[in-house]
Amino acid sequence: MSDPIVxxxxxxxxxxxxxxxxxxxxxVRKGERIVICGPSGSGKSTLIRCIxxxxxxxxxxxVVDGIELGPNLKHVDAxxxxxxxxFQSFNLFPHLTVLDNxxxxxxxxxxxxxxxxxxxxxxxxxxxxxxxxxNKFPGQMSGGQQQRVAIARALTMNPKVMLFDEPTSALxxxxxxxxxxxxxxxxxxxxTMLVVTxxxxxxxxxxxxxxxxxAGQIIEANTPNEFFAxxxxxxxxxxxxxxxx
Amino acid sequence: MNDIASxxxxxxxxxxxxxxxxxxxxxxxxxxxxxxxSPTNILLTVLGALLLWFTIVPSxxxxxxxxxxxxxxxxxxxxxxxxxAVGACWPYIQAKLPQLIYGFYPEAERWRVNLTFVLAVVLxxxxxxxxxxxxxxxxxxFFVAFPVVAFFxxxxxxxxxxxxxxxxxxxxxxxxxxxxxGQALLDLSKTSAVGPLLWxxxxxxxxxxxxxxxxxxxxxxxxxxxxxxGQSVWADFAVTAVIVSLIAFGLGGGLRTGWRxxxxxxxxxVAIAAVIKLMGLDSGGLPVVATNLWGGLLVTLVVxxxxxxxxxxxxxxxxxxxxxxxxxIRIFSIAFIEFWRGVxxxxxxxxxxxxxxxxxxxxxTVDGLVRALIGIALFTGAYQAENVRGxxxxxxxxxxxxAAALGLSWWKTTSLIVLPQALRHVIPNLVNSFISLFKDTSxxxxxxxxDLLGSLRASFSDPKWSTPSTAFTGFAFAGIIYFIFxxxxxxYSLFVEHRLNAHRRN
Numbered sequence: 001m002s003d004p005i006v007x008x009x010x011x012x013x014x015x016x017x018x019x020x021x022x023x024x025x026x027x028v029r030k031g032e033r034i035v036i037c038g039p040s041g042s043g044k045s046t047l048i049r050c051i052x053x054x055x056x057x058x059x060x061x062x063v064v065d066g067i068e069l070g071p072n073l074k075h076v077d078a079x080x081x082x083x084x085x086x087f088q089s090f091n092l093f094p095h096l097t098v099l100d101n102x103x104x105x106x107x108x109x110x111x112x113x114x115x116x117x118x119x120x121x122x123x124x125x126x127x128x129x130x131x132x133x134x135n136k137f138p139g140q141m142s143g144g145q146q147q148r149v150a151i152a153r154a155l156t157m158n159p160k161v162m163l164f165d166e167p168t169s170a171l172x173x174x175x176x177x178x179x180x181x182x183x184x185x186x187x188x189x190x191x192t193m194l195v196v197t198x199x200x201x202x203x204x205x206x207x208x209x210x211x212x213x214x215a216g217q218i219i220e221a222n223t224p225n226e227f228f229a230x231x232x233x234x235x236x237x238x239x240x241x242x243x244x245x
Numbered sequence: 246m247n248d249i250a251s252x253x254x255x256x257x258x259x260x261x262x263x264x265x266x267x268x269x270x271x272x273x274x275x276x277x278x279x280x281x282x283s284p285t286n287i288l289l290t291v292l293g294a295l296l297l298w299f300t301i302v303p304s305x306x307x308x309x310x311x312x313x314x315x316x317x318x319x320x321x322x323x324x325x326x327x328x329x330a331v332g333a334c335w336p337y338i339q340a341k342l343p344q345l346i347y348g349f350y351p352e353a354e355r356w357r358v359n360l361t362f363v364l365a366v367v368l369x370x371x372x373x374x375x376x377x378x379x380x381x382x383x384x385x386x387f388f389v390a391f392p393v394v395a396f397f398x399x400x401x402x403x404x405x406x407x408x409x410x411x412x413x414x415x416x417x418x419x420x421x422x423x424x425x426x427g428q429a430l431l432d433l434s435k436t437s438a439v440g441p442l443l444w445x446x447x448x449x450x451x452x453x454x455x456x457x458x459x460x461x462x463x464x465x466x467x468x469x470x471x472x473x474x475g476q477s478v479w480a481d482f483a484v485t486a487v488i489v490s491l492i493a494f495g496l497g498g499g500l501r502t503g504w505r506x507x508x509x510x511x512x513x514x515v516a517i518a519a520v521i522k523l524m525g526l527d528s529g530g531l532p533v534v535a536t537n538l539w540g541g542l543l544v545t546l547v548v549x550x551x552x553x554x555x556x557x558x559x560x561x562x563x564x565x566x567x568x569x570x571x572x573x574i575r576i577f578s579i580a581f582i583e584f585w586r587g588v589x590x591x592x593x594x595x596x597x598x599x600x601x602x603x604x605x606x607x608x609x610t611v612d613g614l615v616r617a618l619i620g621i622a623l624f625t626g627a628y629q630a631e632n633v634r635g636x637x638x639x640x641x642x643x644x645x646x647x648a649a650a651l652g653l654s655w656w657k658t659t660s661l662i663v664l665p666q667a668l669r670h671v672i673p674n675l676v677n678s679f680i681s682l683f684k685d686t687s688x689x690x691x692x693x694x695x696d697l698l699g700s701l702r703a704s705f706s707d708p709k710w711s712t713p714s715t716a717f718t719g720f721a722f723a724g725i726i727y728f729i730f731x732x733x734x735x736x737y738s739l740f741v742e743h744r745l746n747a748h749r750r751n
Binding site for chain 1: 641643644646647648649650651652653654657661662665666669745747
């Protein structure tokens with residue numbers, strides 16, 4: 001078994017006095033797809049936001065592809081170059097066209113010439129099936145299309161790990177599927193993914209492991225089959241009975 | 246009715262289009278739907294028409310119908326001479342126009358002002374038209390080269406050195422003031438109660454000053470050699486050009502990719518050399534025209550353009566500083582903004598003109614116009630800071646997070662993502678401040694600078710043109726000039742807003 005590409009050990013985080021993340025240990029192997037679920041306020045978003053240092057933490061260590069990220073956040077830039085992120089509210093840059101959204105980081109972070117960056121961006125836009133909208137502004141697109149652009153934008157940096165923070169929660173039901181399909185494609189290409197989501201169908205279909213969190217800690221982690229068929233912890237059982245009806 | 250009364254309905258024939266029963270387009274439509282469609286609107290329409298009647302008609306009468314258009318002196322504008330109630334006295338404006346534009350700028354040198362105006366227009370207009378290319382070059386010419394050229398054109402005078410001696414001089418001044426401060430502390434230590442402490446600190450400061458002195462010695466030595474050798478400007482220029490070009494080459498990526506930077510640096514220096522030669526800056530330049538001779542529209546434009554161009558960067562820096570997480574920067578920004586917003590502009594101008602010289606050390610003087618310029622720039626900068634902050638507050642946190650997640654640094658996030666959006670949000674507020682700045686420049690007349698309005702008032706006292714309508718004519722003329730500039734800015738800002746907010750339209 002290969003070394004984990006993301007290794008979280010002894011992670012603790014407080015918001016003031018509130019203990020949001022408690023002793024999180026989680027290893028993610030290369031190519032693994034992990035779905036993190038749990039009730040709201042359980043710290044799942046905070047956990048994945050720690051991985052690319054959007055949140056700071058007080059104790060513990062996160063190693064991404066051999067780069068250490070401790071509480072002092074010393075290697076933030078190096079880690080962020082390896083990790084792509086997709087947000088619940090898309091967070092596309094509204095003043096830039098779709099294409100410019102996708103070329104901004106390659107040009108300004110990786111110093112890639114504009115022409116090459118645009119060619120690469122078009123490739124990724126084709127992958128998420130919206131190349132013909134490249135010159136539109138985000139505000140002119142539907143939520144599902146915007147989220148697919150956001151995925152393409154993250155991919156342009158050639159990340160080794162992709163983080164998804166509730167990517168479908170802000171979407172109309174009709175558009176959830178197009179985004180999930182894109183994510184399934186991505187999974188089939190072997191991308192390492194950490195996904196915070198309530199889409200249990202996606203978890204069943206794609207995930208290698210489902211991690212259930214509550215009150216800032218990992219309650220249960222298991223393969224989707226085991227997780228859904230035979231949850232062990234009482235809290236997990238309660239949660240599943242609430243959402244699977 | 247009967248068609249859809251039953252629960253199922255399928256249309257068989259599609260309805261043809263037909264005109265609206267009441268005319269809603271054209272002039273009649275406008276009258277019907279907008280002007281006379283309700284009792285209140287009828288009342289408002291009548292009131293509006295009356296208002297126009299009582300303002301427009303007298304204005305037109307005064308400015309055009311009853312106006313006197315030609316004449317040699319006040320006799321032409323007196324009612325008893327022309328036989329009707331005289332409106333505007335335009336020959337007075339005609340006679341005073343040079344004074345209103347140039348102030349007391351010597352007549353033989355006024356071509357320099359005209360040339361500056363022409364240069365400004367030639368550089369500014371292409372900058373304002375989005376379709377024209379080479380915005381980067383254009384902007385650097387307007388914002389960097391033009392102010393320097395304009396200074397030597399308007400003020401005159403030449404240069405004795407170049408980059409090297411300026412840098413050396415600046416460092417020397419800095420070093421001298423450090424040593425001076427250390428000496429002052431040492432002097433104080435002889436009488437003070439905490440003498441030993443001051444003595445230690447004083448000696449330490451002097452030591453630092455001396456260290457800096459030795460550190461910059463090669464630079465000052467080189468400067469002295471060049472000064473002694475004759476042709477100091479060109480020798481200095483050559484040395485500076487070589488040093489700067491090499492730095493550009495190195496920063497541009499050295500042997501691999503630095504050639505472009507090197508080439509543009511050399512081109513820039515060749516251009517600078519051409520300008521120096523053309524204006525004869527190396528041999529004393531144009532005759533000096535002291536700023537107390539400047540006046541009229543020239544001062545108004547110099548003050549307002551400088552104020553507009555410098556206040557925005559100051560405002561942006563302060564707004565970012567106010568939102569900084571570093572306490573020192575934040576506190577400084579807040580204190581700065583609140584101080585400048587808390588005092589009236591007149592106080593600022595008075596302070597800058599009459600009190601600042603009392604605080605400045607000995608032989609260190611700053612030109613009166615420059616003092617006013619700095620005062621206005623800082624004052625407006627504080628206001629712009631709050632405008633920009635409003636725009637920054639409108640940007641969602643997610644924007645910064647998304648940029649950070651893509652690996653962009655704080656500077657790149659701010660300059661590529663946050664500021665472009667924030668500034669678009671507040672274009673109306675920014676231009677609002679610009680317009681108010683443009684009109685506030687008339688306040689400089691209270692500190693003995695004769696701007697357009699000041700020159701105008703000075704011209705009232707000329708007995709040759711003293712008539713009952715002189716003052717009205719003068720103020721009407723000044724009002725028209727101010728209105729043209731302010732309305733121009735306002736319309737251009739609308740255009741920019743419309744264009745930059747294309748992404749918000751669906």
